Amino acid sequence: MSQTANTPLVRDQAKVMNRFDLISRMVKKLHRDEAVIGGIGYSNFDLWAAGRRPQNFYMLGSMGLAAPIALGVAIAQPERKTIALEGDGSILMQVGALATIAARKQKNLIVVILDNGAYQITGGQVAATGLGADIVAMARGAGIGQSMWAADESHFDELIDRALAEDGPWLIGCRIDTSKPVDTTERDPAQIRDRFMRGLGVKK
Amino acid sequence: MTTDTDPQRAEALRPWHEIVRDALKANDVRLITFVPDNVLRPLIEAVQADPFFTVFSTTREEEAVGIVSGAWMAGMRGIVLMQTSGFATLANVLASLAVPFQIPVMMMVSERGTLGEFNIGQALVARTMRPVLDCLAIEHHTLSRLDEVEFIVDRSIRQAVATQAPVTFILSPLLTGGKVFQK
Incomplete structure (x- = not known):
């Protein structure tokens, strides 16, 4: 099984x-109160829809x-696995962060990237990823060796299992379709932050 | 009559960056993220030399605000060090993350663009800083006198934490000497 994980795969083959x-699938594997940060738009809408967790x-x-x-x-909680769930358009906007993560x-x-090659929430305009940019290759270039499609x-199940069990940093690229999200996140920032801090044991 | 051996006088003669370092430490601000700046260099070197702190540079100031926000929610206090032009890239993250989520992001800005600026771009972008802070109602203090640094930094960190609100410290050239044009 680790054979498939090591197979070089380009975006077009995924x-x-x-x-x-x-x-x-990912949320079902979280049994140790792992933290998940849902990026803006449909990434966090479907994280919300997949079941509320205080983490x-x-x-x-x-x-x-x-x-x-x-x-x-x-950094603040080195014993807790932490997952960033981010869209392709979003990571393209802050691609330097990959170099910072690699350096640390x-x-x-x-980091889990959901890549549909488009800015879907604003009307489906094509992103650079839809024109050939390969986020996994960019992450490898930034120095995140364990980057794969x-x-x-x-x-995907196998990669999440490995990433949860073994040392990272990891970047897992996923090509996705343009389905609508299942639900919409409740927009109450103070409550979201408070629940999250309690979920991480920072507030009692 | 005072001499240099007088403890009060010796305290007054400590450089600003040592006073800031100690105020951060006293308030358990352990995470220092920065985008480099020449005026900030002695502070960056001071915190790098002390294992109490976790110190690293980021590729953008916005990224640094994201990192200290995450760290705060997970129980670790942090500050972002930057230059005026870097602050100018932060309006969106302050308005959509730090302020509405009530996260006490601490920022220290080395002030360019005034009191002898030689780069017109710096002079122009500097004028956006205080209006942005004011319109988001973010507490900010300009540090221009050595004898006020400890009080302002210490009290303002306490206030940021207690009120769950961001705070910005602006390092005036009056305090740091700033950066001057040399032929």
Whole structure:
């Protein structure tokens, strides 16, 4: 099984999957109160839809900052695995963060990129990823050695298992379709932050 | 009559960056993220030399605000060090993350653009800083006198934490000497 994980795979070879299905698969594997930072737009809408967890943080703006916020959580709580769930358009906006994560060698950090090649929430305009930019290759170039495309759903499951069990940083690229999200996140930032801090044991 | 051996006088002669370092430490601000700046250099070197702090540079100031926000929510206090032009890139993250989520992001800005600026771009962008802070109702203080640094930094960190609100310290050239044009 680690054979597939090590297979070099380019974006075009990865199967186009469903956002809600992948997020649901990932959330089902979280048994140790892992933190998840949901990037703006459909990434966090489907994280919300996949079931509320107090260890989830839902962004309401600041496009591109899911990975930096997750890095901050991971630094403050090195024993807790932390996942950034981010869109392709978002990470393109803050691509330098990949170099910072690589330089920090942050063992407990996992970045999951949901790549549909478009700015879907604003009307589906094509993104650079839809014109050939390969986020996994960019992450490797930034120095995140364990960067790979999920070939299909079972490979995604396998990569998440490995990333949760072994030292990172990890970046898992997932090609997704343009399905609408299943639900919409409640926009109450103070409550989202308060619940998250309690979920991380910072507030009692 | 005072001499240099007088403890009060010796305290008054400590450089600004040592006073800031100690105020951060006294308030358990352990995470220091920065985008480099020449005026900030002695502070960056002072915190790098002390294992109490976790110190690293980021590729953008906005990224640094994201990192200290995440760290705060996970129980670690942090500050972002930057230059005026870097602050100018932060309106969106302050308005969509720090302020509405009530996260006490601490920022220290080395002030360019005034009191002898030689770069017109710096002079122009500097004028956006205080209006942005004011319209988002973010507490800010300009540090221009050595004898006020400890009080302002210490009290303002306490206030930021207690009120769950960001705070900005602006390092005036009156305090730091600033950066001057040399032929």
